[in-house]
Amino acid sequence: MNILLIEDELRVADFIRRGLKAEGWVVEHAGDGETGLDIIRDRKFDVIILDLMLPGISGQQVCQKLRARLNKTPVMMLTALDSTDERVSGLRLGADDYLPKPFDFDELIARVSALHRRATGYASNGDEGKLQHQGLVYDSAAMVLTVDGVVVELSAKERELIAILMASKNKALSRERILNSVWGTHEDPMTNVVDVYIGRLRKKLGPYGQLIATVRGAGYRFG
Amino acid sequence: MNILLIEDELRVADFIRRGLKAEGWVVEHAGDGETGLDIIRDRKFDVIILDLMLPGISGQQVCQKLRARLNKTPVMMLTALDSTDERVSGLRLGADDYLPKPFDFDELIARVSALHRRATGYASNGDEGKLQHQGLVYDSAAMVLTVDGVVVELSAKERELIAILMASKNKALSRERILNSVWGTHEDPMTNVVDVYIGRLRKKLGPYGQLIATVRGAGYRFG
DNA sequence: ATTGGCTATGAATATCCTGTTGATCGAAGA
DNA sequence: TCTTCGATCAACAGGATATTCATAGCCAAT
Numbered sequence: 001m002n003i004l005l006i007e008d009e010l011r012v013a014d015f016i017r018r019g020l021k022a023e024g025w026v027v028e029h030a031g032d033g034e035t036g037l038d039i040i041r042d043r044k045f046d047v048i049i050l051d052l053m054l055p056g057i058s059g060q061q062v063c064q065k066l067r068a069r070l071n072k073t074p075v076m077m078l079t080a081l082d083s084t085d086e087r088v089s090g091l092r093l094g095a096d097d098y099l100p101k102p103f104d105f106d107e108l109i110a111r112v113s114a115l116h117r118r119a120t121g122y123a124s125n126g127d128e129g130k131l132q133h134q135g136l137v138y139d140s141a142a143m144v145l146t147v148d149g150v151v152v153e154l155s156a157k158e159r160e161l162i163a164i165l166m167a168s169k170n171k172a173l174s175r176e177r178i179l180n181s182v183w184g185t186h187e188d189p190m191t192n193v194v195d196v197y198i199g200r201l202r203k204k205l206g207p208y209g210q211l212i213a214t215v216r217g218a219g220y221r222f223g
Numbered sequence: 224m225n226i227l228l229i230e231d232e233l234r235v236a237d238f239i240r241r242g243l244k245a246e247g248w249v250v251e252h253a254g255d256g257e258t259g260l261d262i263i264r265d266r267k268f269d270v271i272i273l274d275l276m277l278p279g280i281s282g283q284q285v286c287q288k289l290r291a292r293l294n295k296t297p298v299m300m301l302t303a304l305d306s307t308d309e310r311v312s313g314l315r316l317g318a319d320d321y322l323p324k325p326f327d328f329d330e331l332i333a334r335v336s337a338l339h340r341r342a343t344g345y346a347s348n349g350d351e352g353k354l355q356h357q358g359l360v361y362d363s364a365a366m367v368l369t370v371d372g373v374v375v376e377l378s379a380k381e382r383e384l385i386a387i388l389m390a391s392k393n394k395a396l397s398r399e400r401i402l403n404s405v406w407g408t409h410e411d412p413m414t415n416v417v418d419v420y421i422g423r424l425r426k427k428l429g430p431y432g433q434l435i436a437t438v439r440g441a442g443y444r445f446g
Numbered sequence: 447a448t449t450g451g452c453t454a455t456g457a458a459t460a461t462c463c464t465g466t467t468g469a470t471c472g473a474a475g476a
Numbered sequence: 477t478c479t480t481c482g483a484t485c486a487a488c489a490g491g492a493t494a495t496t497c498a499t500a501g502c503c504a505a506t
Contacts, residue, residue, distance in 0.1 A: 001296035044325040172366040215366050217379030218247055
């Protein structure tokens with residue numbers, strides 16, 4: 001998942017960024033609204049976390065301009081102000097969710113994933129965010145992978161990788177595509193991280209490892 | 224699949240080109256509209272990706288001229304402009320689809336394949352993107368060929384070859400045409416790679432191998 | 447601060463497979 | 477029959493993938 005964080009206070013920004021990275025997410029940081037808008041012009045993010053109090057143009061204005069550009073990226077607003085007025089006006093300007101500071105980090109993460117899930121139109125039936133294939137179950141809400149009922153510990157990147165693989169069952173995915181989704185890098189295709197991680201996953205999946213097939217000259221396929 | 228990308232910004236062009244290549248597609252790049260039109264005059268593409276903002280003649284004009292030449296190649300328009308007006312006028316000028324920047328790469332790929340599928344008359348029923356003929360099924364999303372229900376391993380070039388053959392069922396394809404589509408080379412016809420690969424494919428298709436008929440002096444025909 | 451454990455990443459290696467060529471053999475048409 | 481075009485084969489070089497290792501960074505606990 002790719003996240004853009006627009007926050008001027010460096011300490012706070014750093015704190016948030018680290019927490020999100022620990023989730024295996026890729027975080028880009030902008031110190032003010034203009035910079036943020038510039039970045040959004042070229043690249044697409046899954047979620048934008050936007051501080052309300054910014055030097056220069058305010059968070060509200062950023063949000064407004066974003067929507068004026070017909071950009072529908074989910075926006076999570078952060079603010080130190082506790083008044084409900086702010087909240088209401090924020091939502092009216094196109095924010096999708098709102099979190100008052102100080103906040104619980106787990107809550108931020110939960111809400112951000114919720115935003116993302118909503119935006120990507122996950123199945124909203126009973127199997128909320130569960131991906132299954134044979135004895136393999138990945139619960140994206142709990143972020144737990146189960147192999148034949150046994151929980152397998154995964155690192156953040158490994159989780160993201162298995163998630164995207166299982167989500168696109170029976171579809172060949174190019175390395176580039178995986179790199180984009182999991183690592184968020186749009187350049188430097190001369191790395192073999194993907195291969196390394198595929199290897200690790202295969203090992204951890206045990207007998208199901210062979211479900212990840214390599215499509216020579218193309219990438220990998222799950223299923 | 225052969226794609227012509229008309230985009231002036233080198234960074235963007237490079238980014239797009241890499242991603243498309245990773246999908247196994249052959250990409251030709253033109254830095255401006257005139258160059259693009261020149262290239263189209265000589266060669267045939269499956270899809271044209273066209274930036275709206277170009278130095279010299281605009282993307283809209285390119286599209287218009289293209290259609291004036293009775294060229295029906297599907298056109299995918301890209302633009303940084305936010306207003307919907309642009310979209311409408313773009314489509315009116317003959318573009319087949321439209322994607323506002325910034326876009327999600329997966330979406331670009333999905334849309335481009337959709338365009339291609341529509342143009343080549345792939346099965347538009349539930350078997351989205353599957354080519355079938357008797358016991359032979361090629362799933363272009365999974366990149367898997369099935370012979371009577373049995374998966375057959377193919378190399379990258381073999382996959383492309385069977386795809387183009389099956390997509391142009393009952394049509395004779397010249398070696399040059401195949402060379403152009405699969406190998407992306409439009410010169411040097413004094414190689415027999417095509418013959419070699421046809422041979423390999425025939426072998427792998429087993430009983431269906433004879434579906435690939437050779438049209439003496441012309442090329443090959445599937446069906 | 448320092449330490450230890452863990453993750454992420456890049457590099458190096460080894461292995462396997464594909465792509466390509468040129469030669470030779472066979473088949474079809476004049 | 478002769479000629480031309482296509483089929484097939486073997487072999488090589490380069491490319492792609494798997495796997496392992498070493499390093500760097502991060503976090504938590506001391």
